[in-house]
Amino acid sequence: MRIGLRILLGYFLILGLAAWFVLNVFVMEVRPGVRATLEDTLIDTAQLLARLVAEDVKQGDLAHAPLLKRLENYAQRSIDVKLSGVQKVKSQLDYRIYITDAQGIVIFDSDNKDLGKDYSRWNDVYLTLRGQYGARSTRANPDDEDSTVMHVAAPIMDNNNDGKPRRLLGVLTVAKPISTIKPFIERSQKKILQRSFWALLVSLLIGIGFSWWLSRSLKRLQDYAKAVSVDAKTSLPKLGNNEIGELGLALESMRAKLEGKEYVETLMHTLTHELKSPIAAIQGSAELLKEDMPEAERQRFLSNIIEQNQRQRNLIDRLLQLVRLEKQQRLEQVEPIDLAQLLKEVLEDCQVALDRKHIQTHLVLPESNVQLAGDHLLLRQALGNLFDNAIAFSPPQSSITVSAVREEQQLCLRIDDQGTGIPDYALDKLFERFYSLPRPDSDKSTGLGLPFVKEVASLHGGSVHLMNRANDGVDLLGVRAEMRLPLPH
Template identity: 60%
Template sequence: MKIGLRILLGYFLIVGLAAWFLLNVFVQQVKPGVRGALEDTLVDTAQVLAAAVAADMQAGRLQDSPLLESLRGSLAKGLDMKISGVPKDRLHYRIYLTDAAGIVRFDSSGRDVGQDYSRWNDVYLTLRGRYGARSTREYAEDDASTVMYVAAPVRADGRIIGVLTVAKPIASVQAFIERSQRRILSQGALLLGVSLLIGIAVTFWLARALHRLMDYVAAVQAGRKAVLPALGKTEIGTLGAALEAMRVKLEGKEYVETLMHTLAHELKSPIAAIQAAAELMQEDMPEQERRHFLANIQSQNARQRQLIDRLLALVRLEKQQRLDAPETVDLAQLLRQAASDCSASLAARGLVLQVQPADGGGTDDAALRVQGDALLLRQALGNLLDNAIGFAPAGSRITLAARRQGDQAEIAVTDGGPGIPAYAAERLFERFYSLPRPDGAKSTGLGLPFVREVASLHGGSVDVGNADQGGCRAVLRLPLPLRL
């Protein structure tokens, strides 16, 4: 499972559990909260009414009490109103009065007058000076039929002479409970959805940064040119900077060790040749032989200088991770410049260079343009042409051609030489590796590695192999800009 998905699932699990816990608590607390508010209202109502009927009850005028008659009429009256969107068609109160013995003397419903309520908690507890209340189901199996009863003592001359109870069915406030629960659930679902979107956004950002860092690490591990991506001033950015610094130090140390070893190995031959010639020149010898050994010393010294110069150029290129200021390069013009650079070498070997397209060639090919460094591309083509000139038979033809191939431009250098032997095919791009040329000359073995680095910097590639018609064919591929 990818780390981004794991982070998202972990985040969603935490948020989901927290949301479930909070929503569950809120929903479960709505009903007790509403019941508590209802009970508080019933307490106030019972206390007020108990005080209002105390005088009539003491005087024995309950049957003729204007207050009780008014209560009976009000409770029987219909209503037409809405409370917070919930319709209300009548009063849901039931009020009854019991005497000091617990016998019902007044009942707004008119059904239980004369009944003994002395054992009901609301009456029993209140007659004993305690808070009396109860919740009783009218139907034992139906919790929705629960009715809340709250009592208040009726006092006269400091003693309790009766109990007034106000009752209200829980079902009358059930609509408010359900509405509150629905609102909590809908708002909770909205909150959970927003939290999920935030989690997805954060996870995407984090996973994207990690993915870019992993791509960079994979490129470094594979030995490709890689530039540390912009990761911001975050912990991931700090980690990336640390990895980049560590890579530079480790690669620098390993690179220097390898470079010094190979350079020392390659310089042994010219140094030994120079030393041998110098020792021989210390002896008496004919002038012609002396000139021969002196020319050999100069040749070997030039070889050392060329080797060091090309190696330094390759080192700079290998350490370069990207092009600093890419520009538009016209490939037709680049081919003409490369051909001009090697004109003297071509003439010395009696070779003919055919440039395709030449001036006046195909319109599409002549308009090929890439983004890159013109000087580096020119040097890379010079190296490919130098190899072709070194191996092409005297008087033969070398072809330099450019064409569009899909979303890439291909620049091909083809010669009529002996081609590449099978044993050398896998080693062509090794540093300092070179094949003996027909004239016995030996190159530095740094030309093709240089071309490969140039191609890599431009996001392209280079291949060298045997041509179908014989000889060698080197192809430099460069990406073309997107056409809008």
């Protein structure tokens, strides 16, 4: 499983557990909280009414008490009120008020249902008569939880206006159905769930975005490390100013140090090997010049010294050019290049060598103009090296064909000569540094031309191959150099 997916799953698991815990606490606390608010309201109401009716209860003539008449009329009143925040219209008053005497017998009931009944065993009356806080919740229908009614009682005390000690006259209970607050509980729970859902969704999107960013950065760093491991042309991607970016910079620094050390060791070894031959030739000719010899012999040895010295200079110059190219990870300058103009310039550069061997050239280009993107000078030098090879191995009065073919998003450039072909043992070594085959009419080359071409093609995101051209699968008929370059989008 990818690390980004692991992080996302772990993040979502932690987030889900935290959300479940928080939601569970919130939702479970809503109902008790609202009920506690209702109970607090009932307490205040009961205490207030108990104080107001105390004198009437003391007189004992409740049937003609003006306040109790108003309370009875209150219970029968109808209203039409739209409650804010809930889809409900309040059409009736929900309070029920009843009063018991000091023995718990109901002496007033706003609903006129239970006058004369003994309520002394109900908790609200029982506890209040004993000086404690009296309250109870009782189901009107034992099988229906939503029929629960909350009762809160307050003691009715003698106001002591006659100077006698205060005494308990009775109990006033205010009752209200729990179902009246159910819409508010459901509304609160619904809002909590809705907003929690959106918060969870936003958190999930943030987690997905973070996981995508982390996976993308790690994937780019992984691709870079893989490319480095196979010595591919690549540069460190932009990873940002963070720990991953610092890791990429550390990897780039380590790569530079390791590659630099290995590169210098290999370069010095191969350069020393290649310079042994011209140095030995120069030393031998110089030692012979110390002796007396005819002037013609002396001039021949002097010419050999000059020729070998020039060979060393060419070798070093070409090697330095290749070194710069091999250390370059990307093109420093990219410009539009007209293919026809580029090939024309390459042919002009090689015209003297073509004329010397009376070689004809044939150019086959696509009907529409082809534009490349890259470094004009590097491509000109690379194609020039391929032409030099084709000319060097072509017999006099032969021909070289240059063709360009579009293949999807690539341009395939082919240079076909009519030379003797490449020996089988050399096919896999052609792009090795300093490796070269003897030319029909000249000495070996530096062996750095084809490695240079390969580096140029790689920098442009392309490739180069050399192969023998077969005639009916039997007779070899020259060599094909094929360079593939990406076309700009």
